[in-house]
Amino acid sequence: MFASPALAAAARGTLHTVRGSIxxxxxGATLVHEHVLVDFAGAERVSRSRYDAGEAFRVILPHLQDLxxxxxRTLLECTPAYLGRDPLLLRRLSEASGLHIVTxxxxxxxxxxxxxxxxAYAESARQLAARWTAEFRAGIEGTGIRPGFVKIGxxxxxxxxxxxxxxxxxxxxxxxxxxxxxxxxxxxxAALEIVSVLTRLGVSPEAYVWVHxxxxxxxxxxxxxxxxxxxxxxxxxxxxxxxxxLEGIVDxxxxxxxxxxxxxxxxxxxxxxxxxxxxxxxxxxxxDTLVPALRARGLDEADxxxxxxxxxxxxxxxxxxxxxxxAGRPTTTRPTSGGSDR
Numbered sequence: 001m002f003a004s005p006a007l008a009a010a011a012r013g014t015l016h017t018v019r020g021s022i023x024x025x026x027x028g029a030t031l032v033h034e035h036v037l038v039d040f041a042g043a044e045r046v047s048r049s050r051y052d053a054g055e056a057f058r059v060i061l062p063h064l065q066d067l068x069x070x071x072x073r074t075l076l077e078c079t080p081a082y083l084g085r086d087p088l089l090l091r092r093l094s095e096a097s098g099l100h101i102v103t104x105x106x107x108x109x110x111x112x113x114x115x116x117x118x119x120a121y122a123e124s125a126r127q128l129a130a131r132w133t134a135e136f137r138a139g140i141e142g143t144g145i146r147p148g149f150v151k152i153g154x155x156x157x158x159x160x161x162x163x164x165x166x167x168x169x170x171x172x173x174x175x176x177x178x179x180x181x182x183x184x185x186x187x188x189x190a191a192l193e194i195v196s197v198l199t200r201l202g203v204s205p206e207a208y209v210w211v212h213x214x215x216x217x218x219x220x221x222x223x224x225x226x227x228x229x230x231x232x233x234x235x236x237x238x239x240x241x242x243x244x245x246l247e248g249i250v251d252x253x254x255x256x257x258x259x260x261x262x263x264x265x266x267x268x269x270x271x272x273x274x275x276x277x278x279x280x281x282x283x284x285x286x287x288d289t290l291v292p293a294l295r296a297r298g299l300d301e302a303d304x305x306x307x308x309x310x311x312x313x314x315x316x317x318x319x320x321x322x323x324x325x326x327a328g329r330p331t332t333t334r335p336t337s338g339g340s341d342r
Contacts, residue, residue, distance in 0.1 A: 013317030016136075016148040017074075017100045018091040027100065028073030030312035033182070033211060033235040033264035034283055036060045036077055036093065039084035039272035043117045046082055051272045053089050057096075059270050059277045064097035070287035074100040076264075076316070078182060078211075080108045080151045083115045084272055087145040102148035102316075103140070105132040106170060109163045110153035110184050116162060125165050129172035136177045149180045149316055156186030156215075159193050167194055171201040178320040182209040182233075188216035191225055199323055205229040207321040209262065212236065214244065219251050226252065226260040231315050235264040237286045245290065249307075250297050258303060262311055263290070 014021045037056055039046045067075070079085050087103050094101040107128070108115040120128060132150060139145050150170045154163035170181045181198075185191045191210050198208055206229035213222055214234045226232050234248050245263070252261050265286055270277035291304055 013319050015074075015100075015102060015313075015316055015318060016146040017102050018087055018094050018145050019100070021146075022100060024313040024317045026073075027309070027313050027316075029071050029287075029308040030074040030076070030316075031067070031072060031264045031283060031286070032076045032209070032262045032312050032315070033078050033233060033266050034075050035079050035266070035269035036064070037084050037086055037089065037270040037272065037277075038079050038268070040111070040114070041273065042114045043082040046084060046115075048086060051270075051277075053086065056089060056270045056277060057092060059280060060093060060268075061096055063268070063280060063282050064093055064099055067283045067287075068098050070284055072099065072283075072287065074102065074312070075283070076102045076104075076149065076182075076312075078104060078151050078266075079269075080104055080106050080115070080153075082117055083108050085140075087140050087143050091143075091145060103145065104149050104151035104182070105135045105140070105147035105173070105179070106150040106152040107166055108151070108153040108184065109160075109166045110155055110186065112155075113160075113162060115153075116166075120165070121162060125168035126172060128165070128169035129176065132169065132173045133176045136173075136179060147179065148318070149182050150174065151182045151184075153184030153211075154186065154190050154194070157189050159190060159197070163190075164197065167197045168201060171198050171203045174203055174207050175201075175320055175322065178318045180209060180316050180318075181207055182211050184211045186212065186215060188218060188221040188225075191216065191221070191230070195225065195228055195230060202323050204321040204323045206231075209233050209315060212266075214241070214248055219248070222248070223252065223255050223257060226255075226257045230260065231262055231311075232257075232260050233262040233264065235262075235266040237263060237265045237290050238267070238281070239285065239289070242289065242293065246293055246297060249294060249299075253299060253303065258299075258306055259311065259314075261307060262315060263307055
């Protein structure tokens with residue numbers, strides 16, 4: 001259903017999963033932003049002693065098995081360090097479900113910086129980048145499991161000092177490792193500033209995934225970012241957001257920018273600290289409802305493959321994407337609001 005014979009020509013490279021490296025041609029249909037377990041206790045309190053990994057495994061596994069039945073083959077787990085990242089649990093779930101699961105490196109600077117460890121304030125961007133690069137080179141916490149991307153988070157609006165440092169560290173780590181940067185980005189103002197920071201450090205916007213771009217309601221701003229090469233991630237797909245997601249995808253489709261779009265649920269997850277992990281939102285709505293709705297709006301099978309197979313492979317293939325040393329570098333001037341113009 002989601003096979004893409006053109007993928008070999010569209011993307012080359014490897015992706016580091018919790019079970020080892022794979023060629024991106026083996027990713028298949030991919031959800032680029034999901035969570036299986038999250039702990040919001042804060043950087044100074046988060047600990048694996050706060051939950052029973054066996055219980056978490058039993059709660060999570062049926063949801064991943066249901067996802068595999070829908071034809072999904074790869075899931076990017078976006079929970080960073082100090083927010084509940086558990087690579088050994090992810091490997092166990094990957095082996096049991098048959099999914100390729102990918103974990104990450106980086107720190108989460110959203111949520112009022114509650115998940116930012118103290119050392120991040122004292123260290124330089126280069127020192128933080130070295131920490132994340134070390135996880136890529138040697139594996140996470142002695143497990144041998146390597147991250148497949150960098151995940152950081154920033155608040156809406158202008159970047160704070162710590163958020164700017166996290167973006168700079170992510171850029172330096174990318175140049176060292178080739179890992180794609182998935183950045184929880186609250187709005188268009190933050191996204192435009194991130195593009196500016198990346199280009200100043202010589203990183204192409206093509207290395208940047210604008211996570212939660214659906215929160216920026218100005219469609220022209222999304223389109224401008226896509227023109228620079230930024231990946232526009234429309235996540236949070238759910239029954240209550242279906243119409244808005246359809247409009248966002250169709251708008252970029254009509255602007256001939258579907259090749260910069262990524263989609264996912266931002267669903268799950270086992271909530272550490274809640275009995276039985278609390279309410280777990282499944283990862284299947286996109287396949288059951290969004291995909292048929294997109295077909296009804298005029299997207300064909302090739303377009304669906306582009307969204308779910310080709311674009312994730314191109315976006316997350318491990319390769320450095322330095323900014324070309326040519327005239328016409330991306331400008332960071334905010335685009336004129338264009339609303340929903342086509």
